[in-house]
Every structure is written in C-alpha cells, then in structure tokens.
Amino acid sequence: MPKDQFVAIDIGAESGRAVLASLENDRLSLEERHRFSTPAGRMNGSLHWNLLGIWEEIKAGLRRCAVDGGQKRQIDSIGLDAWGVDFGLIAPSGEVLGNPVHYRDRRTEGVMEKVFQRVSRQRIFDTTGVQFMPINTLxxxxxxxxxxSSLLAAAETLLFMPDLFNYLLTGKKQSEYSIATTSQMFNPRKRAWADELLHELELPRxxxxxxxxxxxxxxSLRKEMAAECRMNTVPVIAPGSHDTASAVVAVPGEGDNWCFISSGTWSLMGVELAAPLITEKSLRYDYTNEGGVGGRIRFLKNxxxxWLVQECxxxxxxxxxxxxxxELERLSAAAPSLQSIIDPDHAPFRAPGDIPKKxxxxxxxxxxxxxxxxxxxVRTCxxxxxxxxxxxxxGLEDLLGKKIKTIHVVGGGSQNSLLNQMTADACARPVVAGPSEATAIGNALVQGITMGSVKSIEHARSIVKNSFELKRxxxxETKAWDAAFTRYQEIRQQH
Structure with missing residues (x-):
C-alpha cells in the first residue's frame, strides 16, 4: 500500500504546530515540521489574538511540510483544528473585520447573569446541552x-477560529459540527443552530x-496559497475542527467503560455518547454535550x-x-504532598496574571x-x-449509571508522569497515558477516513495502538487521597 501523507495544523491556546503525518501499513508516524507560540496581546484595553501572526506561522508550517531538502513532497490533504468559542467576523466584501478577541478578555464579565434575566438557565441548557461558561460564544x-459593536453590525458571516483559517486557505465560508457546538448556540438534538434562542436574545442569526x-x-487550497506554500491545490478537510474532537479520535480506548482526559491548557474530561445527555441532573452537575467526529457526542466537563502551571x-x-x-515537574515531585488544596475552577484563576499570588x-x-x-x-496545582x-x-459515573474502569489521558499533559500518577491515586483507577500529540494524530486520521485510507474511528484507534507508546x-496511595478529597470538597463549599 502506498504511503499517505497528511498535514495536520493544530493550533492551541499556548502554541501551534504543523505536523507531517505519514500512514503506511496501518502505522502512523509524525514529524513536527514547525512549532510556534500563539500569544495574546492587549490593544485599546481588550485582549486579542494575533491573527496575522498565527496566519503567517500557518503558511510557514505548510511550506516546511511541503518541501524536503529542496524537493517537493506529495501531500494528500490538509486539516486544521483549533480551540473553541472564539471567532472572527467577515464583511460582505470578504475582508476580516478586526482582530479576534481572546476568550479570556473581560468583556463577558457579568454577561451570563444578564442573559439569564432574559432566558432561563434551564431553557438554554435544554436547547443547547452546553456547560455554562462566561467565555462561550453566546x-x-x-x-x-x-x-x-460596529463590527458586529457590519458582519455578514461569523467563523470560528478553525473555520476562519480554512476560509483563508480556501475562500470557502462554512463551519464544522464539533466547533459549532462549543458556542452554546447550537441544538445538538436538531443538529442545527438554536434559532429560537438566538431570536429571543436578538442576536443576528x-x-x-x-x-x-x-x-x-x-x-481545495487556493491557487495563490498553493504557489506560496509550494504545494498542489490539495483538499482542505475539516477534521474534528475543535481540537478536542480530533484528540478524542486518537484515544486508544476499547469498549465503553473508559473515559478520556484531553490534557492541555484546559482539561476536558468525559466520554463518547451516541446522543446528547440533556437532563436536570447533567445541568446541575454542569456537564456539556459537544459534537464529536462521526456525529458522536463528547459528553464532558471543561x-x-x-493553565495554572503555565501561568505559574x-x-x-x-x-x-x-x-x-x-524542572518544574522535578521540583514539584520533591515537594511535600497534599499540603495546600485549591479549586482550579475558582473564577479568579481564569484570568491571566499573578497566579501564585491568587x-x-x-x-x-x-x-x-x-x-x-x-x-x-506547582504541586498544589x-x-x-x-x-x-x-x-x-x-459525576460521570452517577450520570451514566455505570462504573468507569480506565482513564485515558491524551495531549501534552499526558507527558506529566507526576500528574498521571496523582490522577491514578486520586481516582483509584488505572491511567493510560498517551499519545501526547493526540490532536494532530486524530486530525490526520480523520483526513485518512475522508481520503479512504482509514476505514472508521475504531480502525483509527487501532492504528494509534500500533503506532505510539502508551504508559500505564x-x-x-489511595487512602491519603481519600482524606485529601474530603478536605477538597469542604474547601470548594467555602467558595
């Protein structure tokens, strides 16, 4: 079987990468050709993404994947994933309006509570099934x-970040299922935008x-882009455009008694379901129903x-x-255990700056x-x-009515052996760590499904097991963690 070569562009909230993925005889190999930071910057009091900077890095990544030693490679397709909720606005002329605002900007402070005065929390959850977070697109x-906003008034189209970059690559304006569901404006039962909710809030549908x-x-990749990046006009595929949707494809789970943690700036912990789980209890527990590859639901908690370690x-x-x-992991491994406990989701920790002081x-x-x-x-975090x-x-076990036997940790955080062991000890479950580049792997394997070289998601997961080292x-020390967990619960109730 000839070798298939896919370019996976994976853009995260701290860094991005361009990865050349080669698939041959049911084994996938990765070569990171370009890595770059994705810093935010303040302008006129608002926190923005550096759209032009990221765009230049994407093009540099494509060039480095396309050329090897001066020779042009045969690339079969390109896929791009990114974080959720943030977006760019497009004018009727096709121009991008302004620089996308970062989800950690303060403009949404207090907005969620004002929305609840117009539409109830219960109604929003019944419609969208999405966890309530101030950062949501809604x-x-x-x-x-x-x-x-004059930008909103002038906009013809809203494109989430991966959709926006796909537009710049191809000229085509559309969204993709997994990224659309992060917005809290999408009805996962109807697989359509939540028109009634948008109408009630007088938002421009x-x-x-x-x-x-x-x-x-x-x-296809635009001709001028192909020439600039020294590539052919290959197909641009929307994989799981939300990075976690791609990452979950690369979780090497078997059966249905496992859960995943996609571990990075955010930890997204949950399971795959065939249909959304929208109940009074899932609302009370604050879980979310986000779209997955193959029309599946990622039932999870954000x-x-x-982020806490990054900010430290x-x-x-x-x-x-x-x-x-x-070095931080080494120092934290040597520090005394279970001394101080915090709630990572405590609201002040979400904003950048001075985390140790907080x-x-x-x-x-x-x-x-x-x-x-x-x-x-770092050990406290x-x-x-x-x-x-x-x-x-x-909470997952209560909502699903069954015991989860194995926790799969994927993404960059899976390389933190100390955290993996802490997770196994705290949860009293085996942890299987890896692959660390799950998002790029899942991105490439979805491209493989589209291009016909991978048969299914299950086939993709078997390829992951064939190709990458996993650690168990x-x-x-579960008893010490039981006592600490009681303290943790008490501390959470104080806030």
Missing part, C-alpha cells in the same frame, strides 16, 4: 451587542454559516487544566526564575498554609487538578 456576542459534518472537504511558570520567569516544565489569597481565605516556592506551587478529576469522574499508571 455571551461574547451578547457582550458585543450590548456594546453596540444571518451571520451564522452552514454547519458541515466532521471530515468534510471544505474545498476543567481549568495546565510565567510568573516565576517575571521574578527572575526561568524554569522549564521538566493561590496565596485562596489559601488564606480557606485557612490553609500557602505554598512557599515553585515546587510547592497538580494535586488539586487530580482531585478535580476525581470529582468529575464521580496503577493506583497506589
């Missing part, structure tokens, strides 16, 4: 509406594009993930301690000794995250 649009299934060929690292650097992630304030408010050094701070996983696992972590 509240971003209401914030723009309240500010009488006409700017929302058609929604295509995961794995759809958006169009958890503040390694940034703070330490500003104080003259430039520590890399392996942790100190949280500990003071809850009567705890605060961490004292980089190792202590990791242990608290592991306990949040336990709480989420308990067995539960060990």
């Amino acid at each position: 509240y971003q649009l209401v914030a723009m509406q309240q500010a009488k 006409h700017i929302l594009p058609i929604v295509a299934p995961s794995g759809t060929v958006v169009s 958890i503040t993930g390694l 690292k940034r703070y330490f650097k500003s104080q003259g301690q430039d520590l890399d992630y392996p 942790i100190e304030r949280f500990c003071a408010a809850t009567g705890q000794r605060p961490p004292t050094g980089p190792g202590d701070f 990791l242990e608290s995250l592991a306990m949040t996983y336990r709480r989420t696992l308990t 972590f067995e539960p060990r």
Whole structure:
C-alpha cells in the first residue's frame, strides 16, 4: 500500500504546530515540521489574538511540510483544528473585520447573569446541552451587542477560529459540527443552530454559516496559497475542527467503560455518547454535550487544566526564575504532598496574571498554609487538578449509571508522569497515558477516513495502538487521597 501523507495544523491556546503525518501499513508516524507560540496581546484595553501572526506561522508550517531538502513532497490533504468559542467576523466584501478577541478578555464579565434575566438557565441548557461558561460564544456576542459593536453590525458571516483559517486557505465560508457546538448556540438534538434562542436574545442569526459534518472537504487550497506554500491545490478537510474532537479520535480506548482526559491548557474530561445527555441532573452537575467526529457526542466537563502551571511558570520567569516544565515537574515531585488544596475552577484563576499570588489569597481565605516556592506551587496545582478529576469522574459515573474502569489521558499533559500518577491515586483507577500529540494524530486520521485510507474511528484507534507508546499508571496511595478529597470538597463549599 502506498504511503499517505497528511498535514495536520493544530493550533492551541499556548502554541501551534504543523505536523507531517505519514500512514503506511496501518502505522502512523509524525514529524513536527514547525512549532510556534500563539500569544495574546492587549490593544485599546481588550485582549486579542494575533491573527496575522498565527496566519503567517500557518503558511510557514505548510511550506516546511511541503518541501524536503529542496524537493517537493506529495501531500494528500490538509486539516486544521483549533480551540473553541472564539471567532472572527467577515464583511460582505470578504475582508476580516478586526482582530479576534481572546476568550479570556473581560468583556463577558457579568454577561451570563444578564442573559439569564432574559432566558432561563434551564431553557438554554435544554436547547443547547452546553456547560455554562462566561467565555462561550453566546455571551461574547451578547457582550458585543450590548456594546453596540460596529463590527458586529457590519458582519455578514461569523467563523470560528478553525473555520476562519480554512476560509483563508480556501475562500470557502462554512463551519464544522464539533466547533459549532462549543458556542452554546447550537441544538445538538436538531443538529442545527438554536434559532429560537438566538431570536429571543436578538442576536443576528444571518451571520451564522452552514454547519458541515466532521471530515468534510471544505474545498481545495487556493491557487495563490498553493504557489506560496509550494504545494498542489490539495483538499482542505475539516477534521474534528475543535481540537478536542480530533484528540478524542486518537484515544486508544476499547469498549465503553473508559473515559478520556484531553490534557492541555484546559482539561476536558468525559466520554463518547451516541446522543446528547440533556437532563436536570447533567445541568446541575454542569456537564456539556459537544459534537464529536462521526456525529458522536463528547459528553464532558471543561476543567481549568495546565493553565495554572503555565501561568505559574510565567510568573516565576517575571521574578527572575526561568524554569522549564521538566524542572518544574522535578521540583514539584520533591515537594511535600497534599499540603495546600485549591479549586482550579475558582473564577479568579481564569484570568491571566499573578497566579501564585491568587493561590496565596485562596489559601488564606480557606485557612490553609500557602505554598512557599515553585515546587510547592506547582504541586498544589497538580494535586488539586487530580482531585478535580476525581470529582468529575464521580459525576460521570452517577450520570451514566455505570462504573468507569480506565482513564485515558491524551495531549501534552499526558507527558506529566507526576500528574498521571496523582490522577491514578486520586481516582483509584488505572491511567493510560498517551499519545501526547493526540490532536494532530486524530486530525490526520480523520483526513485518512475522508481520503479512504482509514476505514472508521475504531480502525483509527487501532492504528494509534500500533503506532505510539502508551504508559500505564496503577493506583497506589489511595487512602491519603481519600482524606485529601474530603478536605477538597469542604474547601470548594467555602467558595
């Protein structure tokens, strides 16, 4: 069988990468050809993504995938995934209106509560099945509406970040199922935009594009783009355009008694379902129904993930301690265990800046000794995250009415052996870690399904097992974690 070669562009909230994925004889190999940061910047008081900077990096990544030693490679297709909820607006002329605003911008503060005065929380959840987070697209649009945004008034089309980049690559304006569902404006039962909800909130329905299934060929790469990137006009495929949807395709699970944690800036923990689970209890537990590849539902909870460690690292650097992630893991492994506990989803932790200071304030408010050094701070973050996983696992089992036997951790966070062992200990379940590049792998395998070289999602998962090293972590010190979890629950109730 000839070798298939796919380019997977994976853009995250901290970094992006262009990966050349080669599939031959049911084995997939990856070659990272380009990696870049995706920093945000402030302009006129608002936090924005650097759209032009990311776009230039995407093109550089395509060029590096297309050429090897001066020779042009045969590329079969391109797929691009990115984070959810954020978007760009397109004018009738086709121009991009402004620079997309970052989901961590403060414009949505208090907006969700104002929306509930117009449409009840219950009604929104019954319609969309999505977890309530101030960052959701729904509240971003209401914030723009309240500010009488001239950009919103001028817009003809809204495109989520991966859709926006696909538009720049192909000239085609459309959305994809998995990314559309993150918005809290999509009805997963009807597989359509939630028109009545949008009408009640007086939001412009006409700017929302058609929604295509995961794995759809958006169009061919524009001729001028192909020439600039030294490629042919290959198909551009929408994989699971939401990065987690692609990552879940690469979870090497078997049967139906496993759950996943897609571990990165955010931790997304959940299961795959055939249909949305929209009940009073799932609303109370604050779980979400997001679209998955193959029309499936990713029933999960969004958890503040390694963002806390990333922000600690940034703070330490500003104080003259430039520590890399392996060094932070080493220091945290040497720190005393289960000393201070925080709630990673505590609202002040979501905003960038001075996370160690915020942790100190949280500990003071809850009567705890605060961490004292980089190792202590990072260990507090990791242990608290592991306990949040336990709480989420308990909720999943209650909602599903069954016991989950194995936790699969994929994504960049799967490389943190300390966190993996903490998760196994806290949850009293085996943890299978890997692959770390799950999003790029899933992106490439969905391209393979579309192009006919991969038969199904199940076939894709068997390819993952054939191709990548997985590490297993067995539960060990569970009694100490049981006592700590009781403290964690008590501390959460104080906030």
